[in-house]
Amino acid sequence: MTQAAALSPRKTPRQTRSRASVEAMLTAAAQILEAGGIAALTTNAVAERAGVSIGTLYQYFPNKETILAELVRRQKAQFFEDMGQAVAAAHDLGLREAARTVLHASIRHHARAPVLSRELEKAEMQLPLGPDVCAAGSEVDAAMVALLTHFAVPQPEVAARDLSALCRGMVHAALFAEDCDLAAIEARLRPAVFGYLGIAPDAPAPDGA
Template sequence: MTSDKRRLQPRKQPRQVRAELTRQRILTAAAHVFTEYGYAAGTTNRIAERARISIGSLYQYYPNKDAILVELLVRHLDAGVSGLARGEETGPPGSLEEVVRLYVRTAIENHHDDPQLLRVMMEQAPRSHTLLEKISRYEQERVAYLRELFDRHPQVRVGDTETAARLAVSTVELVVHQLIAAPDPIDIPRFENELVAMLTRYLTATG
């Protein structure tokens, strides 16, 4: 476990602005390389070349491309959490449809920037124990967030809000990932509307 953890972690955390900028260049370059070449052909040499640094400099920050891909996935998860937090800061939406739309739109926006990179991250990123724990916490936070909203909202009719929250989180994450990352493009506004309508009908159904 220890060797696996070291293999998938950055080698050093930048303390100076210049070092942080170099790490950002590596991550940005890696995102482009993985998108263009895929994971198998997205070598550290190609990443270093795209970042305009030596391969030795890259290895000062990351031991291999697995660690780079894991960090890209972690940042993707963190962006999703931040997006939900920004929505909370604006205050709770009014209708249940607005509650669901905020959640769905946040998920779509977090997945829509680079669907090809998203496919690589989700399907090929190594699953370290630390990363699996982070994904689990990420899901638990979303379930808790939606359950609290469902418990308080007068339009919600489902009896088991815990199960409803888990279903909503799983449905949105899986469907958004699959359709946004699919090779054939989908009409985003129509997709958002249909997913919001489906979840809203489920949550407000009686009997």
């Protein structure tokens, strides 16, 4: 068994009651992460908060790493969905608005729950998530390259990699420093992205605006 496979749930819930129990466990885990971080997450704490027995929890999640991996996979899936929709819409926009749209999507999933996102980003660095997540990420990367090619951006493969690293690096640095003001982070990122793409910066707001 690969390490990634070992971090998958032991079984898939089939019945309505079992699906509800799994959702309750994952919700409880997210709440514990938001309140106390990864150090506070234990299988006993999750079971107690979710209102299930530890035996029920172990039917699906043999350890806390498996719970973390499932939460990370869900966050990544939301990110890929956000990015896919934004990139598709951006083809019909000018370069400035396309860049703004994709940038907003790239950090939207963080903004939904900034503290939880920070803890899951920490967990992701330690957990192998398997080929399914890598494949989905490759699809988003390819879509970004196609978008940059559409706008005749030079070396679109390199540009896609650079822009991804720029956004990911700044967001991670802010979140790990416990700066969870995602609107402010996006505002700091925008001129960096615009500058890389050769887009003129936004005009300053008029006095009193």
